[in-house]
Amino acid sequence: MYPPIEPYRTGQLAVDELHTLYWEECGNPNGAPVLFLHGGPGSGLSPLHRQFFDPTHYRIVLFDQRGSGQSTPLGEYRNNTTQLLIEDIELIRQMLGVEQWLVFGGSWGSTLALAYGQAHPQRCLGFVLRGIFLCTPAEIDWFMHGMGQFFPKEHAQFVAHIPPDEHRDLLQAYSKRLFSDDAAVCGAAARSWSRYEGSCLHLLPHPQEVEAFGSDAVALGVGRLEAHYFCHEGFFSEDQLVRNVDRIRHLPAIIVQGRYDVICPPTSAWRLHRAWPEAVLTVVEDAGHAASEPGIARALVEATDQFKVNGNFRSGDWPD
Numbered sequence: 001m002y003p004p005i006e007p008y009r010t011g012q013l014a015v016d017e018l019h020t021l022y023w024e025e026c027g028n029p030n031g032a033p034v035l036f037l038h039g040g041p042g043s044g045l046s047p048l049h050r051q052f053f054d055p056t057h058y059r060i061v062l063f064d065q066r067g068s069g070q071s072t073p074l075g076e077y078r079n080n081t082t083q084l085l086i087e088d089i090e091l092i093r094q095m096l097g098v099e100q101w102l103v104f105g106g107s108w109g110s111t112l113a114l115a116y117g118q119a120h121p122q123r124c125l126g127f128v129l130r131g132i133f134l135c136t137p138a139e140i141d142w143f144m145h146g147m148g149q150f151f152p153k154e155h156a157q158f159v160a161h162i163p164p165d166e167h168r169d170l171l172q173a174y175s176k177r178l179f180s181d182d183a184a185v186c187g188a189a190a191r192s193w194s195r196y197e198g199s200c201l202h203l204l205p206h207p208q209e210v211e212a213f214g215s216d217a218v219a220l221g222v223g224r225l226e227a228h229y230f231c232h233e234g235f236f237s238e239d240q241l242v243r244n245v246d247r248i249r250h251l252p253a254i255i256v257q258g259r260y261d262v263i264c265p266p267t268s269a270w271r272l273h274r275a276w277p278e279a280v281l282t283v284v285e286d287a288g289h290a291a292s293e294p295g296i297a298r299a300l301v302e303a304t305d306q307f308k309v310n311g312n313f314r315s316g317d318w319p320d
Contacts (some may be wrong), residue, residue, distance in 0.1 A: 005050050015087075015278060019076065024065045031056070032058055032102065034102040036052075036062040037103065038065065039183045044064045049062060050062065073221075087119035102304075103117060103126070107263070110130060110132050111241065115128070115240075127252075128254050129254070140233065143230070158192060161192040169180075172231075174193060186224070190216075194222040195213055195216060198213025200262050201263065202288045209290070242272065245275045253280070259287065262288060262289065
């Protein structure tokens, strides 16, 4: 990865009467624009996210989505939909005077990148996508139940937060607590949800990541907003992101997927690639989900470097 850098400009953007977004720019102010979309929804930015891009080449734009990170209010699920996030991206683009940009997103960020690209293909130069999540009912059910096949202890702890008589619908049971007006009830549920996800991110155990995900600064955004978006199936129609892929098939794309990604299993990346065969699919054989895993990070940097060299190529011109 590229060395750590600091933003050369930051700001706060009020997008409605409730939400104010934190945004930042890094790298070369006159460089090729690239938009970074974080995961979750709700997990927010990390300084690490700036390091996937050559700062001498790219004008790197990052922002915390509604209810996430340094955006306020933290964990706010009202006025928070995929369509509104797409509108926010357009507001930021117009504010910064960007005509077109490369769009980079991982996990939920890949979901939002696809949704934004399909809504505004003329604003996109291409895509770097990691850990594909299409927000389908099957993927949501896998998160709530299926991950326990690989992380049984962690899943048992996740389930144990809910009384046995509510185990049949864990999503609704968690939502009832996460959207509670009782801060103690909401906070405990958010920490349980977020620690569960943090426990399943890596191929090998990373206890410090679990602790970070269990912190109030991360958990409230992750727990509340993931449950909110899961309850509404991402605010998408059935299989929308695959059905509408023709809107962006003319644009170059690189998909990076960990072979042992338990949170977003490779089958989703494979489905997307079959619908979008022009996109380059890179499977990292010794990685799980996290962007910080060495093989994933290396592949993402190689992808942004590839765009740096071949940014004007059509999809079919990219090497396998």
